[in-house]
Amino acid sequence: MTDYFRGIAPIRYEGPDSDSEFAFRHYNPDEIVMGRRMEDHLRFACAYWHCMAWSGMDPFGGPTFERPWYGETMEAARAKADAAFDLFDILGVPFFCFHDADARPEGATFAESKRNLEAIADHFLARMEKSRTRLLWGTANLFSHRRFMAGAATNPDPDVFAWSAATVKACLDVTHRLGGQNYVLWGGREGYETLLNTDLARERRQAGRFLQLVVEHKHRIGFKGTILIEPKPQEPAKHQYDYDVATVYGFLKDFGLEGEVKLNIEQGHAILAGHSFEHELALAASLGIFGSIDMNRNDYQSGWDTDQFPDSVPEMAKAYYEVLRAGGFTTGGTNFDAKIRRQSLDPADLVLAHVGAMDVCARALKAAAALLQDGALERARAERYAGWDSPAAQHMLTAESLADIEARVIRDNINPRPRSGRQERLENLWNRFV
Ligand code: XLS
Ligand code: NI
Ligand code: NI
Numbered sequence: 001m002t003d004y005f006r007g008i009a010p011i012r013y014e015g016p017d018s019d020s021e022f023a024f025r026h027y028n029p030d031e032i033v034m035g036r037r038m039e040d041h042l043r044f045a046c047a048y049w050h051c052m053a054w055s056g057m058d059p060f061g062g063p064t065f066e067r068p069w070y071g072e073t074m075e076a077a078r079a080k081a082d083a084a085f086d087l088f089d090i091l092g093v094p095f096f097c098f099h100d101a102d103a104r105p106e107g108a109t110f111a112e113s114k115r116n117l118e119a120i121a122d123h124f125l126a127r128m129e130k131s132r133t134r135l136l137w138g139t140a141n142l143f144s145h146r147r148f149m150a151g152a153a154t155n156p157d158p159d160v161f162a163w164s165a166a167t168v169k170a171c172l173d174v175t176h177r178l179g180g181q182n183y184v185l186w187g188g189r190e191g192y193e194t195l196l197n198t199d200l201a202r203e204r205r206q207a208g209r210f211l212q213l214v215v216e217h218k219h220r221i222g223f224k225g226t227i228l229i230e231p232k233p234q235e236p237a238k239h240q241y242d243y244d245v246a247t248v249y250g251f252l253k254d255f256g257l258e259g260e261v262k263l264n265i266e267q268g269h270a271i272l273a274g275h276s277f278e279h280e281l282a283l284a285a286s287l288g289i290f291g292s293i294d295m296n297r298n299d300y301q302s303g304w305d306t307d308q309f310p311d312s313v314p315e316m317a318k319a320y321y322e323v324l325r326a327g328g329f330t331t332g333g334t335n336f337d338a339k340i341r342r343q344s345l346d347p348a349d350l351v352l353a354h355v356g357a358m359d360v361c362a363r364a365l366k367a368a369a370a371l372l373q374d375g376a377l378e379r380a381r382a383e384r385y386a387g388w389d390s391p392a393a394q395h396m397l398t399a400e401s402l403a404d405i406e407a408r409v410i411r412d413n414i415n416p417r418p419r420s421g422r423q424e425r426l427e428n429l430w431n432r433f434v
Contacts, residue, residue, distance in 0.1 A: 004083045027362035043333025045095035045136040050339035053102040064342045072105040088133035095136035114170045121174045138175030143188035153210035154203035176223045181331040186230035191237030208255035226331045228264040228291045233273040244273040262291030268298040268305045278318040285326035292332025309338040309357040314434045316364030371433040
């Protein structure tokens with residue numbers, strides 16, 4: 001163990017009556033929920049960038065955190081990895097996620113950056129031998145460095161496309177070597193600031209070809225994990241191409257990738273896109289592209305992607321209800337793409353942020369499972385559509401023309417009678433469980 005988290009013992013489940021701050025009250029990894037261990041339902045992951053690499057900067061001020069592993073050297077990168085695994089061990093999280101740039105110092109050349117990444121991957125592997133934490137997903141940071149300011153795959157400069165493609169290859173190779181269960185692409189700079197200098201159609205084709213290349217490479221190296229796109233409507237780009245679930249689905253269809261790529265859906269991004277999180281989850285599930293989630297909330301007043309740890313059981317319960325309805329995670333999981341506030345200086349703050357969030361998600365999962373098992377909501381939903389079970393209704397969807405339908409409406413004197421949607425009654429039902 002490094003010194004940073006010294007004195008903080010591994011967090012254990014103590015139940016709702018515990019008076020310890022350093023205990024789980026609801027997250028009980030071995031508890032069975034709907035036939036599956038809670039840990040296997042939730043599949044929690046720590047985000048390396050927010051936990052270990054973020055310095056507390058904001059647009060008005062520099063770093064507030066003083067962490068012994070800051071610095072662009074390999075020695076610092078190894079110290080960072082050691083502290084990260086200490087945190088993972090304290091939390092008992094089954095997974096972590098990382099970008100290349102969080103984990104390794106940037107080299108003077110592409111080749112040097114790649115060597116640095118591979119050396120850090122060796123270090124991760126050594127730590128993973130002694131830890132239970134595995135890799136949920138790896139990803140490439142194609143947005144922080146100034147070379148990406150006009151996009152990665154969608155850049156007007158083909159050299160940036162090449163650099164980005166080479167970077168993703170290196171990261172996917174490393175993710176594969178580390179046994180990663182998914183590989184994520186989030187296109188923060190894949191968008192534009194103004195149409196005055198942007199050829200939108202061309203950029204979209206570049207992005208499509210780029211993703212095809214990634215999928216081809218996945219199969220070439222035998223990576224069995226899932227390729228995931230993470231939609232977001234804007235920030236940092238003014239308008240991002242991967243706007244939301246529906247937009248990405250259309251994009252995947254266009255490039256023949258809808259059977260190959262799934263989605264990593266982030267709570268805060270859904271809200272930014274003007275949707276609810278559960279809408280995005282339900283839509284992805286219905287389209288067969290639900291993969292994984294980033295569980296972090298925005299500040300609802302500022303409206304930006306403030307990446308805060310989840311603190312609301314009712315909100316998260318709506319999300320896990322959709323996850324459970326979709327059959328639960330397969331390769332995906334719950335990544336806390338969340339950072340502590342810049343005044344949260346203590347090592348304990350980082351640990352307890354996760355403890356609280358894990359408990360919130362566990363409570364939400366249990367509430368969602370109880371409601372799903374109770375069945376009343378699903379019965380009400382089924383009943384609402386029951387008219388469609390009749391042979392005549394089914395026939396209309398498969399065999400009738402508009403003229404046939406018109407004839408039937410006249411012949412049978414069809415005259416629909418409106419029925420209550422019962423929203424408030426269902427809200428009351430919902431609130432009995434959360
Ligand atoms: C930023 C994204 C980012 C991705 C990984 O808004 O959420 O953190 O999850 O690149
Ligand atoms: Ni994210
Ligand atoms: Ni985000």
